[in-house]
Amino acid sequence: MVLEDKRLQQPSLQAFVNEADNMRNEDGSNLTRYPLSQAFPVEPVDEIDNVYNIMEAQIQAAAVITGFNSGSPIRSKGQGKQAVAQLTKIQNAYFLDEVEIYHYRNPRTAAEKQRIIDSVLMSTNDLSVSVDDTKEYIRAQMAYNGKFDYADPMTQTRLTFDLDRPQENNIKSAIQWGQADSTPISDLQSAVKQYQKTNGRKKPEIINMSSATYEKLTRSGQIKNELFADTKSPRIVTNDMITQLLNSVGLPPIQIDDNETTIENEDGTYTTHRHLKDDKVVLRAAVLGSTMSGPAIENNFKNGKFVEVVISQDPHTEKTIVGEVVMPVTKNINGTVYLNVGAQEE
Numbered sequence: 001m002v003l004e005d006k007r008l009q010q011p012s013l014q015a016f017v018n019e020a021d022n023m024r025n026e027d028g029s030n031l032t033r034y035p036l037s038q039a040f041p042v043e044p045v046d047e048i049d050n051v052y053n054i055m056e057a058q059i060q061a062a063a064v065i066t067g068f069n070s071g072s073p074i075r076s077k078g079q080g081k082q083a084v085a086q087l088t089k090i091q092n093a094y095f096l097d098e099v100e101i102y103h104y105r106n107p108r109t110a111a112e113k114q115r116i117i118d119s120v121l122m123s124t125n126d127l128s129v130s131v132d133d134t135k136e137y138i139r140a141q142m143a144y145n146g147k148f149d150y151a152d153p154m155t156q157t158r159l160t161f162d163l164d165r166p167q168e169n170n171i172k173s174a175i176q177w178g179q180a181d182s183t184p185i186s187d188l189q190s191a192v193k194q195y196q197k198t199n200g201r202k203k204p205e206i207i208n209m210s211s212a213t214y215e216k217l218t219r220s221g222q223i224k225n226e227l228f229a230d231t232k233s234p235r236i237v238t239n240d241m242i243t244q245l246l247n248s249v250g251l252p253p254i255q256i257d258d259n260e261t262t263i264e265n266e267d268g269t270y271t272t273h274r275h276l277k278d279d280k281v282v283l284r285a286a287v288l289g290s291t292m293s294g295p296a297i298e299n300n301f302k303n304g305k306f307v308e309v310v311i312s313q314d315p316h317t318e319k320t321i322v323g324e325v326v327m328p329v330t331k332n333i334n335g336t337v338y339l340n341v342g343a344q345e346e
Helices: 010-027 029-033 048-062 077-088 098-105 110-145 184-197 211-219 221-228 239-248
Strands: 042-044 063-068 089-096 147-152 157-163 170-172 206-209 254-256 260-264 270-274 280-284 289-293 306-313 316-330 336-340
Touching: 010 029, 010 110, 010 306, 029 110, 110 147, 110 260, 110 280, 110 289, 110 316, 170 184, 184 221, 184 280, 184 336, 206 211, 211 221, 211 254, 221 239, 239 254
Parallel strands: 042 289, 170 336, 206 254
Antiparallel strands: 063 157, 089 316, 147 157, 206 280, 260 270, 280 336, 289 316, 306 316
């Protein structure tokens, strides 16, 4: 059996996943890949019931559950609690195919056997990353869209909710960005004022947008005029220029988010979702909530990621599973303003 190799047993794989996570945290790659991880910092919870109760309180205070289990209505508080419980375990699996199992048991060379072991390790690491990707996708749905729609075709689990954000925090730019007469600085200043109206005069701390939206900002006439005294100047606008200009007018820094996540649909197809769409600018608080992490039975009731090794005999299958009992929750419902900077409807 491939997964009976001592290098691929559960303790070894658990240590491998933990060390890989530590390395990504230390070299900064996790922060680059998951920019919203700081907006939803990890909040360890000691008891599983606490995870459910806090999630339940979050739903009652900040969101409305409209569907679960393929759209069936939730009729009671207890059923809402069940919905949260099923959603909080995020996991993924890697199956060894018959060819890999055969070549492991009948290797032509020692190198071939080692390649199979390395493949399992790398695939397990990919599973771990996919769990983090899913957490970031949920955070992005909350931060950038104010709503979340989750569907798992394997378990027929579905959860849809809309955060009860102030509708007045959804605003539009005066003119589409990227034009000679566009006024992005004025638009952002107006968005800051709107943010202050629903946040006790506090100002937003971060501006999120995609690279394409940022490029439109740099081409806008007001930016060119402020920097070069010419709305149609052909000169290149650098990132340092934008940073200095934003600082000079008291606007928060811009954080680019071009992340995307591929999700399996209910019909078995796959769709790639961009976390932040073009022509949408999000002004937000630095911290919007937390990523709650609870104990998992698969991890001996410890917090954090768990690794499982599963070997079945009839039919013979082998697989590794990586998962985590976790859920990002939004606590600062008023902490975002959405600014539409695309073509305005007549």
